[in-house]
Amino acid sequence: MKLTKDQVKHVAKLANLPLTDEEVTKFEEQLSETLDYIDQLNEIDTTGVEPTSQVTGLENVLREDETKPSLSQDEALGNTKSKQNGFFKVKAILEQ
Amino acid sequence: MNNLNQLTIKQAKEGLKQKKFSSLDLTKACLDRIKEVDGKINAFVTVTEKEALEAAKKADELALQGETLEAKPLLGIPVSIKDNFCTEGIQTTASSKVLEGFIPPYDATVVSRLKNAGVVIVGKTNLDAWAHGSSTETSDFGPTKNPWNIGHLPGGSSGGAAASMAADEAIAAIGSETAGSIRQPADWCGVVGLKPTYGRVSRYGVVAMASSLDSPGPITKSVEDAATILQVLAGKDPLDATTSPNPVDNYFSSLTKKISGLKIGVSDEYFNGVTEPVRERVMEALKLLEKMGVKVKKIKLFPPEYTIAVYTILQRAEVSSNLARYDGIRFGHDRSYFADEAKRRIMLGTYALSAGYYDQYYNKAQKVRTVIVEDFKKAFKEVDVIIAPTNPWTALPLGASKSSPMYGEMADALVEPSSIAGLPGINVPCGFTKEGFPVGFQVIGPQFSESLILNVAYQYEQATKWHEERPKL
Numbered sequence: 365m366k367l368t369k370d371q372v373k374h375v376a377k378l379a380n381l382p383l384t385d386e387e388v389t390k391f392e393e394q395l396s397e398t399l400d401y402i403d404q405l406n407e408i409d410t411t412g413v414e415p416t417s418q419v420t421g422l423e424n425v426l427r428e429d430e431t432k433p434s435l436s437q438d439e440a441l442g443n444t445k446s447k448q449n450g451f452f453k454v455k456a457i458l459e460q
Numbered sequence: 461m462n463n464l465n466q467l468t469i470k471q472a473k474e475g476l477k478q479k480k481f482s483s484l485d486l487t488k489a490c491l492d493r494i495k496e497v498d499g500k501i502n503a504f505v506t507v508t509e510k511e512a513l514e515a516a517k518k519a520d521e522l523a524l525q526g527e528t529l530e531a532k533p534l535l536g537i538p539v540s541i542k543d544n545f546c547t548e549g550i551q552t553t554a555s556s557k558v559l560e561g562f563i564p565p566y567d568a569t570v571v572s573r574l575k576n577a578g579v580v581i582v583g584k585t586n587l588d589a590w591a592h593g594s595s596t597e598t599s600d601f602g603p604t605k606n607p608w609n610i611g612h613l614p615g616g617s618s619g620g621a622a623a624s625m626a627a628d629e630a631i632a633a634i635g636s637e638t639a640g641s642i643r644q645p646a647d648w649c650g651v652v653g654l655k656p657t658y659g660r661v662s663r664y665g666v667v668a669m670a671s672s673l674d675s676p677g678p679i680t681k682s683v684e685d686a687a688t689i690l691q692v693l694a695g696k697d698p699l700d701a702t703t704s705p706n707p708v709d710n711y712f713s714s715l716t717k718k719i720s721g722l723k724i725g726v727s728d729e730y731f732n733g734v735t736e737p738v739r740e741r742v743m744e745a746l747k748l749l750e751k752m753g754v755k756v757k758k759i760k761l762f763p764p765e766y767t768i769a770v771y772t773i774l775q776r777a778e779v780s781s782n783l784a785r786y787d788g789i790r791f792g793h794d795r796s797y798f799a800d801e802a803k804r805r806i807m808l809g810t811y812a813l814s815a816g817y818y819d820q821y822y823n824k825a826q827k828v829r830t831v832i833v834e835d836f837k838k839a840f841k842e843v844d845v846i847i848a849p850t851n852p853w854t855a856l857p858l859g860a861s862k863s864s865p866m867y868g869e870m871a872d873a874l875v876e877p878s879s880i881a882g883l884p885g886i887n888v889p890c891g892f893t894k895e896g897f898p899v900g901f902q903v904i905g906p907q908f909s910e911s912l913i914l915n916v917a918y919q920y921e922q923a924t925k926w927h928e929e930r931p932k933l
Contacts, residue, residue, distance in 0.1 A: 372807070379780060379810040380787070381803055382796050390800075394865040395808055401866055402769040402821070408828050415826030416833055417672060418702070419882030420659045420907060425701040439565040443791035454789050 365399040464489035466628045469685040483536025487516035487580050490538040494629045497933050501605045503623040505543045507583040515580040535578030540630040542621050543584035546665040554667040555599035556589040558797040568665025569697045570676050577692045585620030591669045594868040595861035598801045608931040612855040615645030621679045622649035633679040638669045639879035640872030646887040647850035650898025653679045654686040657907045658882035659704040662697035670778035683918040687711035714911040715918040720753025725843030727761040734852045741891040741899040742849045762835040767877040768869045773825035780809030833881045846904040850887045854897035878904045888917045889926040
């Protein structure tokens with residue numbers, strides 16, 4: 365399976381990763397190599413096999429809905445460089 | 461008496477109990493050793509000298525006040541922690557520049573359990589950035605070198621943890637494994653590494669890699685020490701819903717059981733592509749085990765090379781989702797700080813999960829995962845445990861990880877199948893190559909059979925002395 369440059373750019377956009385043109389060329393080759401490898405999976409017949417996502421078989425793990433001590437507002441904001449009035453400050457996502 | 465930093469947990473506890481030395485002596489010996497050799501091997505991202513000395517003094521005070529090693533089984537024991545475990549007030553980077561300067565306001569459950577047991581944390585060890593790799597060469601803070609030969613890799617991703625054991629920079633180490641990251645570096649560094657069953661040890665507060673696989677565990681100088689640490693770490697955690705409610709075994713009581721009569725499975729598929737010196741050492745170990753009374757039985761297992769493809773898809777997909785949170789807003793730097801390895805993995809995972817490809821890749825891989833789980837279940841109807849080489853090769857030279865974007869998967873081929881099935885496995889040192897590189901084998905058991913694999917590993921270890929060998933640094 366070969367990825368095109370446009371596909372690499374599209375995936376980078378979906379993943380919000382800034383890429384240079386050189387990186388696009390490099391990753392086009394490297395990602396195609398990895399995809400070639402994983403195409404081996406098609407050699408395995410999985411007709412009628414159910415997928416496994418939880419290996420120890422746990423299902424629907426629930427707990428009581430109780431409040432517990434948690435971080436204070438100051439602690440939660442302790443590592444951010446952009447805060448305002450006790451909140452995380454983010455870039456606008458909607459146009460005015 | 462060895463230098464104090466060379467002691468195992470067991471030896472250190474005996475010395476502390478008999479008041480031959482204090483935790484402060486022990487801690488200073490480890491910190492001195494770090495100062496002496498870490499410039500050469502770079503096992504640590506952060507050394508927490510001030511905090512360690514304070515914790516050691518506190519441990520000594522508690523001991524004076526009558527606190528016992530029964531109640532706090534690691535009281536005063538210096539350990540290193542892989543830098544992907546959140547440590548309150550101590551920088552946690554996962555060896556990525558994205559998280560440089562991040563100081564968690566809370567402890568991972570593994571760390572809080574260790575602290576409750578009385579440990580002294582001497583520092584945070586190096587890893588492949590985000591634990592993506594099997595070399596510790598993709599760390600944004602420089603590669604860790606193998607203490608047995610500093611021109612070679614320690615393996616990874618817990619390369620700093622394994623090197624900190626081989627170089628005696630701490631008494632015990634904590635690592636984490638997604639598929640190989642404990643067993644493979646333990647193998648290359650000639651120490652013991654235990655990957656528990658998925659869900660036996662909490663993932664809360666560990667920088668997430670592939671959430672359906674991540675398993676924290678000990679890297680130690682002896683099998684008994686691995687049992688000591690696992691006893692502290694294992695158990696249900698309300699903060700990680702995937703931890704198992706199964707009762708925790710007593711991992712010590714079974715160590716000394718005779719293993720004669722046990723059936724050990726050996727599969728030819730796990731010797732394909734394995735280099736000659738590794739094959740020889742593992743066959744010698746099997747011969748010794750046979751002398752001790754085990755029955756070695758040939759079994760057929762699903763070929764590991766297909767597991768590489770399954771693992772590559774699952775890991776990349778889960779990585780792309782887990783690393784989406786690093787946007788530089790709440791903590792850390794923005795996404796331009798990711799290095800190549802993380803970018804490759806995020807992009808491949810994003811592609812595999814994107815519209816139109818989910819069934820072809822992720823869902824297909826989860827189905828093959830079922831095939832692998834069933835294959836092991838069938839094998840464990842015939843045998844009690846499986847023994848195989850941990851790695852096809854011994855430690856490769858620095859730079860080897862750059863040879864292929866699939867390097868890590870190839871290095872981990874023999875540990876990936878058991879990780880994908882959530883099984884526990886332990887690396888046990890079993891000798892050296894002519895050139896002096898350590899070789900190990902792994903014991904793999906059914907889910908939650910940690911007692912059994914520790915028993916087999918311990919019995920082999922006691923019959924040999926490989927684990928006592930140390931590199932000259």
